[in-house]
Amino acid sequence: MNKTIANEIEDLREKIRKYDYNYYVLDTPLVSDQEYDQLMNKLESLEQANPQLITADSPTQRVGGTPLAKFNPVIHQVPLLSLANAFGEQDLKDWHRRIVSAVGEKVEYVVEPKIDGLSIALTYEMGNFAIGATRGDGEVGEDITLNLKTINNLPLKLTAPIPKLIVRGEAYLPKEEFARINSEKEELGEPLFANPRNAAAGSLRQLDPKVAAARRLRIFVYALLDQEGMPVDSHEESLVELAKLGFPVNKERKLCQSIEEVAAYCAQWIDKRHQLPFEIDGMVVKVNSLAQQQQLGYTAKSPRWAVAFKFPADQGESTIEDIFVRVGRTGVVTPTAVLTPVQLAGTTVSRATLHNQDFINEKDIKIGDKVIVQKAGDIIPEVVRVLTEKRDGSERPYQIPAVCPECGSPVGRQEGEAAFRCTGATCPAQAREGIIHFVSRNAMDIEGLGPQVVAQLIDGGLIKDAADLYQLTTQQLVGLERMGAKSSENLVNAIGRSKSRGLSQLLFALGIRHVGAGAAKALAKRFTSMDKLMTADFDEIESIPDIGPKIAASIKAFFENNNNVDLITRLKASGVGMEETIAKDYEANVQLLRNKTFVVTGTLPTLSRKEASDLIEVNGGKVASSVSKNTDYLLAGEKAGSKLTKAQELGINIITEKELFSLLEN
Numbered sequence: 001m002n003k004t005i006a007n008e009i010e011d012l013r014e015k016i017r018k019y020d021y022n023y024y025v026l027d028t029p030l031v032s033d034q035e036y037d038q039l040m041n042k043l044e045s046l047e048q049a050n051p052q053l054i055t056a057d058s059p060t061q062r063v064g065g066t067p068l069a070k071f072n073p074v075i076h077q078v079p080l081l082s083l084a085n086a087f088g089e090q091d092l093k094d095w096h097r098r099i100v101s102a103v104g105e106k107v108e109y110v111v112e113p114k115i116d117g118l119s120i121a122l123t124y125e126m127g128n129f130a131i132g133a134t135r136g137d138g139e140v141g142e143d144i145t146l147n148l149k150t151i152n153n154l155p156l157k158l159t160a161p162i163p164k165l166i167v168r169g170e171a172y173l174p175k176e177e178f179a180r181i182n183s184e185k186e187e188l189g190e191p192l193f194a195n196p197r198n199a200a201a202g203s204l205r206q207l208d209p210k211v212a213a214a215r216r217l218r219i220f221v222y223a224l225l226d227q228e229g230m231p232v233d234s235h236e237e238s239l240v241e242l243a244k245l246g247f248p249v250n251k252e253r254k255l256c257q258s259i260e261e262v263a264a265y266c267a268q269w270i271d272k273r274h275q276l277p278f279e280i281d282g283m284v285v286k287v288n289s290l291a292q293q294q295q296l297g298y299t300a301k302s303p304r305w306a307v308a309f310k311f312p313a314d315q316g317e318s319t320i321e322d323i324f325v326r327v328g329r330t331g332v333v334t335p336t337a338v339l340t341p342v343q344l345a346g347t348t349v350s351r352a353t354l355h356n357q358d359f360i361n362e363k364d365i366k367i368g369d370k371v372i373v374q375k376a377g378d379i380i381p382e383v384v385r386v387l388t389e390k391r392d393g394s395e396r397p398y399q400i401p402a403v404c405p406e407c408g409s410p411v412g413r414q415e416g417e418a419a420f421r422c423t424g425a426t427c428p429a430q431a432r433e434g435i436i437h438f439v440s441r442n443a444m445d446i447e448g449l450g451p452q453v454v455a456q457l458i459d460g461g462l463i464k465d466a467a468d469l470y471q472l473t474t475q476q477l478v479g480l481e482r483m484g485a486k487s488s489e490n491l492v493n494a495i496g497r498s499k500s501r502g503l504s505q506l507l508f509a510l511g512i513r514h515v516g517a518g519a520a521k522a523l524a525k526r527f528t529s530m531d532k533l534m535t536a537d538f539d540e541i542e543s544i545p546d547i548g549p550k551i552a553a554s555i556k557a558f559f560e561n562n563n564n565v566d567l568i569t570r571l572k573a574s575g576v577g578m579e580e581t582i583a584k585d586y587e588a589n590v591q592l593l594r595n596k597t598f599v600v601t602g603t604l605p606t607l608s609r610k611e612a613s614d615l616i617e618v619n620g621g622k623v624a625s626s627v628s629k630n631t632d633y634l635l636a637g638e639k640a641g642s643k644l645t646k647a648q649e650l651g652i653n654i655i656t657e658k659e660l661f662s663l664l665e666n
Helices: 003-025 033-049 089-103 175-187 196-204 209-214 235-244 259-275 290-296 357-363 428-438 451-459 466-471 474-478 485-500 503-509 517-527 530-535 538-542 549-559 562-573 609-618 642-650 657-665
Strands: 073-075 084-086 109-115 118-125 128-134 140-142 164-172 218-228 254-256 280-287 306-310 315-327 332-344 347-353 370-376 380-386 420-422 597-601 622-624 633-636 653-655
Touching (some): 089 259, 109 235, 118 196, 196 209, 347 370, 428 466, 466 485, 517 530, 609 657
Parallel strands (some): 597 622, 633 653
Antiparallel strands (some): 109 254, 118 164
16 A cells, blocks of 8 residues: 555545535635635545545545435434423423422523424444434434435544444524525426425435435534543533534524523524524523433433423414315315415415314405414414404405315215315225325335325326225336336335235225324234234224224224225235234234333344334233333343333343343243
């Protein structure tokens, strides 16, 4: 190896990293763009001539060359929990009172803007960026490492070789960049992004890193999740140390000595937020002391030591120009207002749901009315009130139509229900929305089969229901708009892969009324196959925990419908799996751990915590979130933490993953 060339390459990398940090993090450029480009071109030339010297942390490796086939799952070593919300000063004070009561001493708080983007976890090994993942469900996310590498203010190499570091942050799209992207999409006639958060998420979930690179995303890091070799005592200290390592941390944070100071700082940002170059939807308040954080602990969903102060919704005045209805997959007819476009929370709003006829009547909404519109949680547009004082007599009342605009069938509503429904058994709108639900991510998860493609398939006469999807060929798909040979082949393969999703996802995909993902999982675990569920009686179904009489009646009604039975028969004939693989031995094993309560904590050698919990439940046990005197076993892995300490204090049986397997063999 030529040491002179190797040293020159490393010197160039160090210079470029320094210039990147000053430009993208500190916003203080040290060199001109021309000089920077010359250095980058020189580095690229030297690496091309000496490919054996290319390293993953080189600035030239920010854009991967080969698109991914899929995103691989990443099990989070530290769960990424959500935050409880506070909607005003009184909520903050109530939360503070609980904090002080628990710790019994003075508490400091750090207050920082709540970035409206995509939550991510970043893992570094010996100072080098190793893995970047989405939050996912908090336990398991998606590996988006290559896409995250395209973010220029994300350090690929830290300033010190910390042995291990896991941080949490937010990937976001600056307001200016969001406007640029939507302007380009508008010129191309493509659908616009609804808001910067959706644009950031959509950019990082592209399989081709070059697409993410073109979006010019940024990140802020705001939490130290795990580390080896960087001891700190407070949240503020951790942010200072992370900044020294090269991470972008938000400078608009404040260390506060009282809850009154916290509330005042939060209130300042209600109006000031619009001056920032990025979107925020609130402020995050955290207990500063890490020892106090550990003492306070967690609920099942969120840390007790942090809370999100949510800003009041943005409001604006608009005019209801028209009202139309949309027919959903269950036949629900939902009225939607067409508004004169108005800017709210940084986005243009031109539609707002009116929910149902009762909502329209209660608010006395008419076509032509001047109204106050807000974005609930800065996300969903809604009509707050009608400015009746501005009426001039030209306004027209609105009534949901008596016939379905899609199929002409009568529209009505059952006693006790607010929703009007189309009664047409063959309504094309219901079929379309039903198929869109069937292929969605939490259902059969067929990638590439979005609403526009579904509409094309229906309009082209290629499908009428979900079972028809499994008869599609690449030759049929090639004729569709924007569907070439490769994309058609990918879609057929994606449809094929969905056959093995299992019973719980299939039950959810079928759209049985009142059966959500949780109920579908419970049904699949108990009955293990579609045939057993279809022949089960009402009492058997109702006896399952979380399945009440309303859901049981809906399930029985679904399977008594000949059209639904025919759909399932055709799905089965196409090879769609009708069994729940994780629960196929449920009836045989259910006695093994019956009446035993487990708590799972730490990092296990081969199982994720979710997989371990599923295994325990399949074999008749129960899984609780916290240790108590009623706990029979604590299944503990590495870094078990406070739950292990409490289990030891209470004399609870503490077992390893290997010992759990031994229990199941007895």
